[in-house]
Structure formats: structure tokens, C-alpha cells
Amino acid sequence: MTATPLTAHAYDRPAPAFRGRIGGDARSGHYAVPRRYRLHLSTADPDGLRIAVTHSLLGLDTACPLTFLPAVPDCPDGGHASLRPLYEASAHRYRGPALAPVLSDDWSGRIVSTHGPDIARDLARRFGGGRPSLYPCGTEARIETVERLCRRAEHAAQLAGDAQASERERADALDGLLDALGGLEQQLDDDVHMAEGQLTAADVDLWVTLVQLDTVHRHHLDAAAVQRIAAHHALWARARRLTAHPAFGAHLDLDGIDRRHRARCQGLEAAGSAVQILDWAAYATEENRTHQR
Structure with missing residues (x-):
């Protein structure tokens, strides 16, 4: 599955630049494989905080390593300098801010998603293996x-x-x-x-x-x-x-x-x-x- 760049919306920050999803098997392109993906986030950001808590509840420290970013981004455009290489590798001539959160694919060196709710849902729904369910049946x-x-x-x-x-x-x-x-x-x-x-x-x-x-x-x-x-x-x-x-x-x-x-x-x-x-x-x-x- 290809991460698709999105257009901006009316909120107080640009829309997510990429919105790929983790699928259920190899046919989806991105599927749950231990240590294939990496999270980059700041817990000062509500999306980052939501993902970090989900990550901890599921015990994904080994399966999906997490890199914490500073509370205040270090670029004038509101982005993170450390994320710039990922953005530039994922979109030709990308000129927008390198925002967090990011779910990246270590196999390709590119971004899967920057959409916080999707990232949290995919962590909870795709990384099973006996971990607690955050979406119990019927709820x-x-x-x-x-x-x-x-x-x-x-x-x-x-x-x-x-x-x-x-x-x-x-x-x-x-x-x-x-x-x-x-x-x-x-x-x-x-x-x-x-x-x-x-x-x-x-x-x-x-x-x-x-x-x-x-x-x-x-x-x-x-x-x-x-x-x-x-x-x-x-x-x-x-x-x-x-x-x-x-x-x-x-x-x-x-x-x-x-x-x-x-x-x-x-x-x-x-x-x-x-x-x-x-x-x-x-x-x-x-x-x-x-x-x-």
C-alpha cells in the first residue's frame, strides 16, 4: 500500500503528509513485522501521547522501536530537523514541515503514515501475538x-x-x-x-x-x-x-x-x-x- 500525500485542511496545523496503513498480510504492502517499523513522536503532542500510551499498553518496545522527539520542534516551520531525511525520501521535492508523529518503514527508509489516529489504531489492531486487545470483541x-x-x-x-x-x-x-x-x-x-x-x-x-x-x-x-x-x-x-x-x-x-x-x-x-x-x-x-x- 502506498502512502498518499494529502492536502491541507482547516485546522491549526497542516494535514498529515502521508496516510499509509498497516495491513493484515503481505498483499497490503505494509504489514506487521517485528522491528520493521519505527515510531518518531513527542509526548507533548496529543497525537504523540496517544500513540505512546497505546505502544506501552501493547508492550511494543521490541517489535516497534520508539524514538522520542523534543517537545518544541527545532525548525522555524514547526517541524523536526531529524525527520527531514524521512520526508525527503518519501516525497519528491517535499517542501512542507517535517511534522511528528511519524511511522517509518526501516526496510524502505520511507514514511508509512503521519496520521496519529491511524497509527494508534494500526498498532492496536495489527500487532497481535498474544498482546492485550484494545478493541475487545463487541466493543x-x-x-x-x-x-x-x-x-x-x-x-x-x-x-x-x-x-x-x-x-x-x-x-x-x-x-x-x-x-x-x-x-x-x-x-x-x-x-x-x-x-x-x-x-x-x-x-x-x-x-x-x-x-x-x-x-x-x-x-x-x-x-x-x-x-x-x-x-x-x-x-x-x-x-x-x-x-x-x-x-x-x-x-x-x-x-x-x-x-x-x-x-x-x-x-x-x-x-x-x-x-x-x-x-x-x-x-x-x-x-x-x-x-x-
Whole structure:
């Protein structure tokens, strides 16, 4: 399967430059082979954090080596200099930023994908071999519901804190954010896809979304809005429990997230910046702290 360059979209960063997929067998071109692929990512980036947690839950350190990148890219265009050779080998006369995350193919020296959600899904679905399933049988529809609600929450949170949006637009976005959080809380109440004792892809998406809300988006919301977000107690209780898990807490680079946010953000800081919802570092176990970079 060939990685296809994509065109840009309307979000705050360029579209993924490549979107190849890992298939189920050799006919797909890219298929799961131990040590064939390598991940390049920063855990300060939400896509990178999602992939890193998935990678740890599956125990893929040997099967798919991981290279960590700095929280703040080192190129003026927002890319990483270390990724430039991969991009140039994968697209003739590539002139865009060399963005992370990247799943590369060591056999060809080229990029398979730069699309974070696809990378996480392919790791979970294609690298089996007795590893825990993050998409247990019968739960995929509910997991997809959680993923959709998380994307809605993240998009609404960004608009709710956008100083260039109108007051009405920000208010509507906040309502959309709270509605999405309510939907996520209902999914927790159903306790099917996020079953006690069985972590799934839904837990990863939920946790990364809540990390972003409290460490990034909160800084551009007013205090009353942050308090309404914090009132979804079941969600934040879940976030505390997940943070104590080594696969989650070990990758929580709070300083890196803050530096990346400050390097990228051009918005105004609001009163919500002073209303932290969780003390994330306090919920990481001692084992997690010893693994943090």
C-alpha cells in the first residue's frame, strides 16, 4: 500500500503528509513485522501521547522501536530537523514541515503514515501475538462513540477559548464541549467499553482529551467555564486512576506540554488558567516518576 500525500485542511496545523496503513498480510504492502517499523513522536503532542500510551499498553518496545522527539520542534516551520531525511525520501521535492508523529518503514527508509489516529489504531489492531486487545470483541462501536465525542470535545474546547471568535460562538462552543463531556460520562456509566480491569482504546482517547483540557485549553477559558468542566466528576476520577497506570503516567510530560503550548499559542490567557482541575503529577505513582524522561 502506498502512502498518499494529502492536502491541507482547516485546522491549526497542516494535514498529515502521508496516510499509509498497516495491513493484515503481505498483499497490503505494509504489514506487521517485528522491528520493521519505527515510531518518531513527542509526548507533548496529543497525537504523540496517544500513540505512546497505546505502544506501552501493547508492550511494543521490541517489535516497534520508539524514538522520542523534543517537545518544541527545532525548525522555524514547526517541524523536526531529524525527520527531514524521512520526508525527503518519501516525497519528491517535499517542501512542507517535517511534522511528528511519524511511522517509518526501516526496510524502505520511507514514511508509512503521519496520521496519529491511524497509527494508534494500526498498532492496536495489527500487532497481535498474544498482546492485550484494545478493541475487545463487541466493543468497537462504543469505542468509536468515545473517539467521536473526544474529537468533538477537543474541537469545541479550542473554539471556546478562541479570542478571535465572537462571544456567541465561544458560548455555543462551550455548550458543545459540555455536551460532549456529558456524553462521555454517560459512556462511563454504561461501563461496557471502558470495563473495570480491561483497558481499551477508549480509555486512551478519553485520558488524552482530559489531559489537553486541563493542561492546554483551560488557560484560555474563564474560571466559571473551567468549574463547569470540572463538575464532570466521573470523568476526572477516571483520569486520576488512569494517570496512576504506568502506561499512562510515565508518558505525561507536563513541562513539555507547557513548553509546546507556549511556543505555539498566540491566544490570550484567561482566568481559567488559575483553576487547575487535577494535580496530575500527584496522581502518578513512584514507578511512573522514575520512568519519566
